[in-house]
Amino acid sequence: MAAIETTALTKEYGDVRAVDGLSLTVEEGEIFGFLGPNGAGKSTTINVLLDYVRPTSGDVSVLGIDPRERPEEVRARLGVLPEGYALYDRLSARQHVRFAAQMEGVDVDPETVLDRVGLDAADADRAVGGFSKGMTQRLAFAMALVGEPDLLILDEPSSGLDPNGAREMRELVRAERDRGATVFFSSHVMEQVEAVCDRVGIMNDGDLVAVDTVEGLRDRLGSGSTLVVTVDAVPDTSGVQAIDGVTDVTVRGDVLRVSCTDPGVKADVIERVSAAGATVRDIDVEEASLEDLFTEYTNAGAGPESDASTGVSEA
Numbered sequence: 001m002a003a004i005e006t007t008a009l010t011k012e013y014g015d016v017r018a019v020d021g022l023s024l025t026v027e028e029g030e031i032f033g034f035l036g037p038n039g040a041g042k043s044t045t046i047n048v049l050l051d052y053v054r055p056t057s058g059d060v061s062v063l064g065i066d067p068r069e070r071p072e073e074v075r076a077r078l079g080v081l082p083e084g085y086a087l088y089d090r091l092s093a094r095q096h097v098r099f100a101a102q103m104e105g106v107d108v109d110p111e112t113v114l115d116r117v118g119l120d121a122a123d124a125d126r127a128v129g130g131f132s133k134g135m136t137q138r139l140a141f142a143m144a145l146v147g148e149p150d151l152l153i154l155d156e157p158s159s160g161l162d163p164n165g166a167r168e169m170r171e172l173v174r175a176e177r178d179r180g181a182t183v184f185f186s187s188h189v190m191e192q193v194e195a196v197c198d199r200v201g202i203m204n205d206g207d208l209v210a211v212d213t214v215e216g217l218r219d220r221l222g223s224g225s226t227l228v229v230t231v232d233a234v235p236d237t238s239g240v241q242a243i244d245g246v247t248d249v250t251v252r253g254d255v256l257r258v259s260c261t262d263p264g265v266k267a268d269v270i271e272r273v274s275a276a277g278a279t280v281r282d283i284d285v286e287e288a289s290l291e292d293l294f295t296e297y298t299n300a301g302a303g304p305e306s307d308a309s310t311g312v313s314e315a
């Protein structure tokens with residue numbers, strides 16, 4: 001059974017079609033990154049999953065349940081870190097976690113949960129009105145973890161976190177996946193997503209324009225890689241340029257940057273550089289980052305057009 005399944009899901013607000021025929025499957029036990037520029041339809045989709053918003057048409061299933069029919073049953077098995085959560089300024093972190101536990105009907109030790117998100121015993125008893133943004137985010141995350149949810153839905157989980165906090169968040173997400181939970185999160189921080197997600201889906205203007213592993217997205221775009229070769233003295237590069245699968249060669253100082261569409265040509269490149277009389281001092285391979293791919297898939301008209309090339313199937 002899929003953790004999340006939407007079929008031809010559409011949500012219109014008046015004239016605005018926020019989500020347009022979305023068919024998406026998130027498998028149990030995966031970490032799935034849900035990406036897209038502002039206004040792409042991510043929050044609307046999440047709100048439909050939580051039954052905060054009713055779709056105009058289409059079907060939705062969360063943990064095998066239609067949230068429109070049994071919203072309480074779905075929510076009892078979810079841990080949610082919403083985009084605009086509200087905390088009670090005068091209550092302590094400990095009280096917040098106790099409250100989350102009561103809502104879930106479980107018994108937890110607040111300090112253990114708070115410790116997981118990096119809040120210590122002294123933090124536990126402070127009124128959260130005095131918390132920094134990052135501490136508030138950690139607390140909201142702790143509340144989502146209460147009750148060992150089967151599915152975590154996290155909207156921008158690294159918002160407000162410093163680099164250490166963001167790394168800890170990634171470790172927690174992995175630990176939750178290893179426990180058996182599914183993690184579905186939206187984010188604009190591509191490095192975070194690339195570092196932790198098993199698969200990603202990219203929304204653009206209400207459409208799912210791509211869904212795959214980051215590696216798969218690279219392959220689909222044929223974005224190839226760049227071989228960065230440092231030499232003792234720059235040779236004549238025409239032999240390298242002539243290799244089938246090499247699209248561009250640029251030289252800067254003692255560094256050659258060779259763009260390859262075919263990963264199999266790297267050895268040929270090194271051989272021809274050496275044959276041209278240069279000694280190779282260092283070799284590096286740069287691949288398109290998720291940020292590069294995101295730009296290609298979401299820039300108006302620049303992404304691949306056909307569904308066959310994106311891996312997105314029609315409903």
Ligand SMILES: Nc1ncnc2c1ncn2[C@@H]1O[C@H](COP(=O)(O)OP(=O)(O)OP(=O)(O)O)[C@@H](O)[C@H]1O
Pocket residue numbers: 013016017018036037038039040041042043044045
């Ligand atoms: N309650 C609403 N009433 C009218 N239009 C809405 C409402 N909620 C969202 N929209 C519109 O639906 C579209 C999708 O918005 P949504 O918030 O789902 O995007 P998003 O991908 O979550 O964006 P962001 O990254 O900025 O959070 C936008 O055009 C937005 O203006």
